[in-house]
Amino acid sequence: MARFEARDITPAFGADITGFDPKAPLDDETRAQLQHLFDTRGVLRFRDIDLTHTEQVTIGRMLIRKEGLADEGDPIPEDKFYVSNRKMDSAAPFGRLQFHADTMWADRPFEVLSLYGAEIELPSAPTTFVSGVNAWKTLPDDLRLKIEGLEVLHTAGAVRRGNLDDVLVSDVIDPPTTVSKLAKVHPRTGETILYACEQMTKEVVGLPHEESEAILTEVFAHLYAPARQWNQEWHERDFVVWDNIAMQHARNNVAVEGPTRHLRKAASPMPKLRPDQLPKFSKAAA
Numbered sequence: 001m002a003r004f005e006a007r008d009i010t011p012a013f014g015a016d017i018t019g020f021d022p023k024a025p026l027d028d029e030t031r032a033q034l035q036h037l038f039d040t041r042g043v044l045r046f047r048d049i050d051l052t053h054t055e056q057v058t059i060g061r062m063l064i065r066k067e068g069l070a071d072e073g074d075p076i077p078e079d080k081f082y083v084s085n086r087k088m089d090s091a092a093p094f095g096r097l098q099f100h101a102d103t104m105w106a107d108r109p110f111e112v113l114s115l116y117g118a119e120i121e122l123p124s125a126p127t128t129f130v131s132g133v134n135a136w137k138t139l140p141d142d143l144r145l146k147i148e149g150l151e152v153l154h155t156a157g158a159v160r161r162g163n164l165d166d167v168l169v170s171d172v173i174d175p176p177t178t179v180s181k182l183a184k185v186h187p188r189t190g191e192t193i194l195y196a197c198e199q200m201t202k203e204v205v206g207l208p209h210e211e212s213e214a215i216l217t218e219v220f221a222h223l224y225a226p227a228r229q230w231n232q233e234w235h236e237r238d239f240v241v242w243d244n245i246a247m248q249h250a251r252n253n254v255a256v257e258g259p260t261r262h263l264r265k266a267a268s269p270m271p272k273l274r275p276d277q278l279p280k281f282s283k284a285a286a
């Protein structure tokens, strides 16, 4: 019998896991059931658990079937990285983040991403999720016909689209880019994903700018419809791990002087980047 219980968070995606002990040896049945839930629900949440950085990385890699190996056979990195308004050298220490999937601009984006509530003062800005798989399944037929076969360009450079109030934008000297199908097939699950995001998808390949923006505007209106969003309201010791290819995430403004929001982050596999390809964050010009 699997050593946990699961409950759907929303009808379309997400599962709350209770009764799981990250310090206990993992039996085959528990592992297989967690992997199945991850593939079918997209995001798993464990509340009020004690989790080390190594356990966080190990669970993420187990869920994408890369247990026991760190990236390219390297040992699990000791470096912890954070999304935190208490560490100015962390990822996204302040500001609002538009919907995105981390490293969507890479040929091999992160397959798994997780955050752990290391230190949280309430009220804390939630992380908002949508599912590209659910968006594809619910896409109106006319829009599906319009976008079938189209390709899109994703970039690590700033796209600067829509309302940019409070948005944290990244500037990269030589931004990496990649091209994918707008209806992308998930490499592990085989599900079709509506695969574009407001923060990183620059254009539909080969279309004039206005036509490209018109299609992306329709795509984003569907993807980000409020009824298809879910807010993770952070509490200390929450562990949220998600499929970074199937899911997108966003957050409202976080202030440096606001309540402590110190989240420990883990991602796999890590892309290899040169220093000039690393983003530098700043607030968008008004």
Ligand SMILES: [Fe+2]
Residues within 6 Å of the ligand: 100, 101, 102, 249
């Ligand atoms: Fe992110």
